[in-house]
Amino acid sequence: MKGNILVVDDEQIVLKSCERILSPEGYGVDTATSAKEALSLLDKNFYDLVITDIKMPEMDGIEFMKQARQKNPDINIIVITGYPSQESIKEALRLRIIDYLPKPFSPTHLLEVTANAIELKKRGIIPEPQVENYTEEVAVKLDAVIDRYRHKPGSLIPVLQEAQELVGYLPPVVQRHIAGGLKIPVSEVHGVVSFYSFFTMKPKGKHNIRVCLGTACYVKGAEEIVKKFSDGLKLEVGGITSDKKFSLETVRCLGACGLAPVVVIDKDTHGSINPVKTLDLLKEFE
Ligand code: FES
Incomplete structure (x- = not known):
């Protein structure tokens, strides 16, 4: 099996679609129609990845992610959202998500972000609880850099260069922040960071x-x-x-x-x- 996945969404149709797309590709898929049900599944089973909706009745996806992280700080999460507002995505990125899927998403997109998340976990690139130099203030400055380049072609490399100057290095959380801001897959950001030797994922001395x-x-x-x-x-x-x-x-x-x-x-x-x-x-x- 390629990995165990828990999909959380209050819409049955979304759960069924994810199951129909992911199961034939070799993933084990469990589903939950509420955050409460998902939290109880997390108590019983191990999951390589959780894919969750943000907007759900009773407990929303943000609160669910906070509680899921208390149970397992290293859990990998992808969020699904029908309302990809900057605010909700920023909040989700602060909670160290791997990627996000705007609704409606294509089977190819779902498979791509899922494979990437499982791959990152295999390589040990998991969300980190605290990242040196990556403060709230630095995150705001990084937002300004992303805004400056957002609509320019070939924006990824200059954004990464400025991000590295700001933070000193490019840990996964910064890569995810940039991917979310530029609306590109985290795998694309990670590919560029690993390809060029002047980008580094490790902190440096003065x-x-x-x-x-x-x-x-x-x-x-x-x-x-x-x-x-x-x-x-x-x-x-x-x-x-x-x-x-x-x-x-x-x-x-x-x-x-x-x-x-x-x-x-x-x-x-x-x-x-x-x-x-x-x-x-x-x-x-x-
Ligand atoms: S081998 Fe070329 S600079 Fe060292």
């Missing part, structure tokens, strides 16, 4: 050190440089010092092979680095 391990740099001792930084700062590659001052990463060819071995600290490129004097590069940050 000063980010990148050591090139491309062939030209490698043969001139780049591995020794990595070790010097790693030992001197007591951090692993991909890590960040406890005072958050430095982070260390390795990259493949920075396009400056003539200067090998090459280290880039923040935006400054340092060439022909002597591995013995590697740590001298950090003196200016003391």
